[in-house]
Amino acid sequence: MKSAVGSVKNNTLSLLFSDFKEITKARLAISVVFSSIAGYLLGAYQINLVSLLLLMFGGYCMVGASNAYNQIIEKDLDALMRRTKNRPIPSGRMSVRTALVIAIVLTVLGVLSLLALSPKTAMFGAISIFLYTSVYTPLKTKSPLSVFVGAFPGAIPFMLGWVAATDDFGIEPGTLFMIQFFWQFPHFWALGWMLDEDYKQAGFKMLPTGNKDKGTAMQIILYTIWMIVISIIPVFGFTGRLHLSIPAAVIVLLSGLTMLFFAFKLYENRDNSSARKLMLASVTYISLIQIVYVIDKFIS
Template sequence: MDTTVTSTVKHSVISDFKEITKMRLALSVVFSSLAGYLLGVETVDYKTLVLLAFGGYFMVGASNAFNQIIEKDLDALMDRTKDRPVAAGRMSVNVAFSIAAIFTILGITILYTINQQTAMFGAISIFLYTCVYTPLKTKTPLAVFVGAIPGAIPFMLGWVAATDNFGIEPGTLFAIQFFWQFPHFWAIGWFLFEDYKKGGFFMLPTRKRDRASAVQVIVYSVWTLLASLIPAFGITGKLYITPISAVIVGLLGLGFLYYAFQLFKKMTTQAARTLMIVSVSYITLLQIVYVLDKFIR
């Protein structure tokens, strides 16, 4: 009996730790950072790769922990978030803040060992997410614009970690993931509209599930596709994809755009949920295609 109780407690602590740092989201961010690194590096340094992975994870974990402290009362109002450790009262604010602070120090320190610019962008990401995006979420749909900045940093961060340089190449990677954030966020804001409403969050551009919001989703899906194809034209320095990869990326983008139009056509929660899943698949596959293109050609 004692063994069972102990394992349950351990599982609960581990689950709460994963939830406070949003482990799955953090790992997707790490994936983006590593993809950016592989695109920028000439010879892979596995030590830097590991440091970037841990630094990126701590960076995102810190942002998420701070976010859940600030929004604990609002999280308690929404079905999606009411079981989060701080909102549910399983974890104290002090414990959560300690995790956030430790993760911030570890994340920035580790990224600093790679180079100063990587640490700077990591710190900017934590600051914008915690101090600007989170407070704005209940005040204006423009919060999505602010949130898209830290959300777009990881792909670019990897290139900066590899080269210690910010130029057209990481700028392009940033632009791709920046534009992508809008249809992705708005799809989530659409299918979770009623739940977000309980917490006072109106994430859609018009604050409503209407045609105008759906049009904005289409517009930013087009911008995402166009930004994703820019490296095929040889105008982004060392960042380049071959015509074959450009065709693949273009087809992926058209698929993404198709589901954006489906949201406009159907205006349903299910269409928005499908678009969200497609958006995640799109950015992941795009990053894989970019990396494979570099190492295969």
């Protein structure tokens, strides 16, 4: 009997933890934290473990809060899409009140953690939550410009790490911001291409032309080119302490050209398979170049 009760408790805790991961979009939050860590390592003169832990914890809380607010606002729309109808709120496993408590607690913890690093870090974290929940989320059903607006909070994490390490905003974190800003367009448009039918069920307008056509594919190509250009600019010595060696710049360039290849394949084929390959290439690209930037700093 005790064993059965213990099993039920374990299952309940497991479900609660699973729903918490889903309401905060744990995998996305972890990838964002990874970007912040890369930015911190690039900016830090000396690595402080406490600061790094505060950045990791605060970053996860801020992203988790944004995602929780987003799922509260879009609960009725999520119920219309195959991809999201089993999320905690539309499925009925979590109430809106519970989700709101989680979001508020994470917001407070996130802001306090980042404030312990510096007021600037906390300010940028708070701006990202505001833009994501108050501008990007409601705009998704109004205009494809939502992707442009969403690219701002999405580009903050890489930059945020540098600001957390230096308490300074200048050309270096600005460049990191621009890299991740331009990267988001091919990434999210490839994702939007794959999920276009599902998104349209909820009235989301994610593709720049509204359709899976050559116009959308061409814009993906153009933004990918801009992303590549920004990513290799540090090799020319114009970006302060943020710089790349020639070998590192070659790796970044080749990675970008690989992504550009998949963008051209999408233009040529205009199918979901090509969009998926581009989306996976984009995920690989952003993680790889962040690793290259960090390794290059410490071996140069």
